[in-house]
Amino acid sequence: MTKTIVVCSGGLDSVTLAYKVAQERTLSGLISFDYGQRHKKELDYARLCADQLKVPHHIIDISSVGAALTGSALTDDVAVPDGHYAEDTMKATIVPNRNAIMMTIAYGIAAAKGASAVAAAVHAGDHFIYPDCRPEFTESFEAMQKCALEGVAEIEFYTPFVKSSKADITAEGARLGVPFIDTWSCYKGGDVHCGRCGTCVERREAFDIANVEDPTIYKDADFWRQAVKEAV
């Protein structure tokens, strides 16, 4: 089966992807990126996922890149906005070109390690804000890599969730037996999920739509209903 490296942030989507690859392909390992994000909590959850699936975990430090890419709330001293993933508030969380940067590095590692696929959990829910989560991106990216590595390696870009919603992924995760409690989504770095930031609201909403029990402990467990209502 296809030896596949999964880019894993420790979040619900990429941990579900790791479980999917482990069950349906050959999972070679997980790669996570330290791009100077304000909390490293998600990296701990990626490590936990690798441990559970008994594969190596590589953390690639690109914080020097993150420092050069100023202007994003994920790395700067800008407040993380509360509320639903609406365009206005969440544009502050864009790290320019982040996916393309992480994927080229993942491809380099895959080529060096002899893997035949790189898997990433880009998904439809992010399309309207993040251009590098759209099918046009994943297709043009794979085409570019085909040119860049011609004669060196043939590596598939495996993005099975590119047309799925986060609720679809949550349903898939439930089917695969993903321990959702061992995933981290919150953009803030507290002891528990805040329940108010864009990813917390989106996470809670996804469980609700998928009709899957949400084991997550949120500091503010009710904010999401109001945020979703306001975003409609």
Add this chain to the structure above:
Amino acid sequence: MTKTIVVCSGGLDSVTLAYKVAQERTLSGLISFDYGQRHKKELDYARLCADQLKVPHHIIDISSVGAALTGSALTDDVAVPDGHYAEDTMKATIVPNRNAIMMTIAYGIAAAKGASAVAAAVHAGDHFIYPDCRPEFTESFEAMQKCALEGVAEIEFYTPFVKSSKADITAEGARLGVPFIDTWSCYKGGDVHCGRCGTCVERREAFDIANVEDPTIYKDADFWRQAVKEAV
């Protein structure tokens, strides 16, 4: 004029490109990459170039990536091969996906800094060994970036040397008044250019073909003729 960031290694090609951009466009700054190469000498020459052209110089540390990309003589404890840039010997110097990685990072920085172009000195002389120096790569790369940054930034990939030989670039550098003595090509990190490694041989040959005086001091100044003859 188009605000352009130049990816500069401190070598003859990319320093010539920096001078070209400074004279024909608006040069915003130089970016160099520390990917754990065994000597950092070339980074000093990139800094010198930035000083001479009076623009900022950013060194991006991706040595953590280099460490993960094993199997290359540029970063590993493998001997750098002597001789002409022939396929067999020089394949050892391939860092998988290096250009794609560096260019996506450069694009992210350009987007963050509001530049409208990224310039790189990929050139025809490298085509037959490095797939990520071919026009197919630069074209597919620009197409991918158009998708990845749609609505965020429009950034041109400026690669004026993609169909030029190194001799063409040397001639262009002479025309632009590039101080060739302030560029570094050697893969080894000695006090002077070794004259025997692939880039030294290629450098010396380029001056010869371009009929430009070569101010470089080589430890072994005559090896190149024999290496070129053997490669024919």
